[in-house]
Amino acid sequence: MNYDVTIGLEIHVEMKTKSKMFSSSPVGFMQEPNTLTSAYDLAFPGTMPIPNKQAVINAIQVAHALHMEIDHELHFDRKNYFYSDLPKGYQITQDKRPLGHDGYLMIGKEKVLIERLHLEEDTAKQLHFPKFTLVDYNRAGIPLMEIVTKPCIHSAEVAAKYVETIREIVLFLGVSDGKMEEGQLRCDVNVSVKRADSKTLGTKVEVKNINSFNHIKIALDYEIARQIKAIESGEKIIQETRRYDEEHKATKAMRVKTDSVDYKYFTEDNLIPIKLSDEFINDAIKTSHELASEKRERYQKQFGLSEYDTNILLASLDIASYFDNCAKLSKHYKAIANWLMVDITAYLNKAGLSIKELTITPNQLVELINEIELGHISNKQGREVFACMLKEHLDVKKAKEKLGIVNQDSSDITIRQLVIEVLDNNAQSISDYHHGKDRALGFLIGQVMKKSGGKVNPALTSKIMIEELNRRKK
């Protein structure tokens, strides 16, 4: 028997603006509790919301990346409910007119339809202990955007890939760090399953508490299998909210959904409509950071990097940014990519550092690469210089001095003179070479190196040597 799976997702993204959505309190993560708040955040009577421009710009940028229609007027509503983490007894959100609507995102060949993107404010953070709960309002009021798909996804793979792509988008736009484990990206999934031949829609089950990218597919696969098994054994699927239980890799029933909660939405009249001009919206879009998908295309088409290299560079926004900064200074794209993927990654991993903590600047790295590419130093020497720069916090020049590395002589004329001198004095070796004795070549190059005191570029020397040998062939 075949089954139709229908999945819809609601993703909340916590923005990393400097101040909160409706108050000027600073935004910060992992700070001392209740040190990033103002009277508004704790809903003191008479405080009023003042909307944050950057949060609006961020939402426009994400909406644009999701190919959405963007409303030219912002309207806010109140969602009324009581909860211990909701200081005002309502949340300011956009119910009637979301900032963005009717967009899509391509996941491979599948088009995920996105219904809406709206702005709202986060709730306070609760710390649960066995006998009590502590409330920290640092998080209360941090700008959130909620992105809601249509129920149009039919596999756990696409759902998981969709969430990852949303994360990549908000990350590369600089809107959020998108860390699921830290709640910066939260995802609620609605799953329903029906027999392929059934005309009636399946019962919608909501799965919450998926707090890692790795768990999305596992949770959904489990839930889909659970529902299919239930249908096959003739059980009724209950409309309910389930949570993902990490330990058991299963979804567990949380609560039955009775008639949906009435949030008594109405317009927030402490705010007035905000007109967004074409200019404002276009500026927001124009100043967007480059998306991962755009970088991917650029790296491959313009820089000629392989898909493999591109994916490694784009796995981290910081690595990609570092690469971009280098790529602005030098066209040795492949060499830059190699350094980042091999030597730098190895060093960072070993030292337990992030690339932001790397003491070598893109400028310095490019300088080092240029030294090698110009033949001033060998690859091997390059690595020594790199290690020395890290260890002694030196620039390229100082590191070379410290290591006593002098530039290889790469002047064609100088090398050619030395080669000619050596050849003039080694007729036997020339003859040997021409009779197929390859060892003669090594000997001759060695003589040149010796004569120069090791200062010539071996590769170039070899090339010139072969040219000169060929010239002496009868």
Added chain:
Amino acid sequence: MSYLDLTITAMHEALVKKQVTPLELVTEAIKRIKEDKNNAIEYLCEQEALAFAKTLTTPEKDNPLWGIPFAVKDNISTKDIPTTASADILNGYVPIFDATAISKLKAKKAVMIAKTTLDSLAMGGSGTTGHLGKTYNPYDPSHTRMIAGSSCGSASVVSAGIVPFALGSDTGDSIRKPASFAGLVGFKPTWGRISRYGLFPFVPSLDALGFFTRSVEDAAILLNVLAGHDEADYTSSRVPVEDYTKELNSSLKGVKIAVIQEIIDSFTDQDIIKRFNETIKIYQSLGAKVDYVHMDKHLLMTLFPTYYIISCAEATSNNANLDGIKFGPYYDADNYLEVMKKARTAGFSERIKRRFVLGSFALMKENQNELFLRAAKNRHKIVDEINKIFKDYDVIYAPASPSIAPRFDSVTNQLQDEYLIADNYMCIGNFGGYPSLTLPVGFKDNMPFGFNLTAKPFMEAKLLNIAKALEDQLGYFNLSVRNKK
């Protein structure tokens, strides 16, 4: 007569001439508060006011509010001074910030001496539902008549001669109605003209922060200080402010006054009607054109339910922050819902709970179209009709109350015209965000009464001009129980 019995303008002159000091004024005001028997004060800022008054030694000639004592309705946030909106759920709450209006008055070195009582959470019109129970009308020493509300305490202290002005708030007629019963000028500005930052919200789209004064000129002076855009109130207007005293004494030639026949028809007190007609003659004699215009009576009868539904609905949400957790009395329980429920059950009066339940019914998904949204649509219709009148007229004019201050035990039939229209029509001013002002025009049985003028948005200067002209003619200026005419 004490210098404290002067208007702001006259008191300012006496201060500049050093005939009196701020400290003397404040000391006298505090003495009068302590002697006052009208149940008007939530919190007396005795130490704070005296300490501040002592620092005021060099009069500021160009600052009309320098050293002037004033009182503030207790639903306006005052830093380090308890502010409870006369609701038990806010007992002990000490704000950590000043309302913008308070910051502005502090900057002008006016001296706040007291927080005044109100109908709990400003939800009520009788001046009887706050912490102190009934607030009395100073004109009635027998304490049988109300002063009305919700700004009852502020109306009471100004008419009792304690301070020359007091701040209030007006969501339906909460300044303008008590002003009528207290013989005062009661002023509500255009919506957004004065910042609401720090005013406890009741219905944000109807709320206005305003004031009571004892003269129209004083109202203009206060508006000059309080009007203007505020970065802390997103709804505050960016329409440029004017000098509101500039047109005070302009001629009324060419001014057009509309009287809505159907509103006047709902009044039954013949003394009030008679006085109203006399004032119309005065306006005509001053060169104003007064016309009776018509409005659908049926629509006028829906003013009150429209107001009631919208205000109750929004009030449930605007007071949802009151739960005893962040401020106010905390009640321990086994779970957080019980913690909140205990605080709210104990902290809200019965009347408020009834309004909240009604309001939540109006907002329910299955009811919203028929109740809340229909009321909002009706508001739209009412404002459209009023705006039609304003196409041809500068102000709409009518008595501000059906009678002099009613007795506490009087009973009204809430389905009668007199209640639905005469007693409640002034919420038009809030529906359309119009500037609106009540001024005293007469006495009956030794009790004052006032009439109301309402103008187009941002036409405060014109409104004050039209009011001042009548004040000049009637001589009902600087009234208080100590300055009886």
Added chain:
Amino acid sequence: MKEVTLTSLKEAANRLLFDMSEAEYKTLLEEFKTISKQMALIAEDKSVDNYSPMIYPFPVATDSLREDIPAHPESRETILKNAKNKMAGQIKLPKVVS
């Protein structure tokens, strides 16, 4: 329309997180009758539904948004000074079970 009964009123009150006495609910039920009659006055006028719900008293809009510049937060002591039940710089509640 949801039917107005003592039960539905109690339910509504409980959702607003407070309770009332039986007598108070009865008063409220009476009050509903009055307001229902008053609301019926609005419903009589069919033209009303042709109007859009009025939210602001007159047309208002702005294009000004707050720049994303953080202000100094309140000190923890100040922000929590009105809270009665506290622990370790946080507000303390009985265990919240989600």
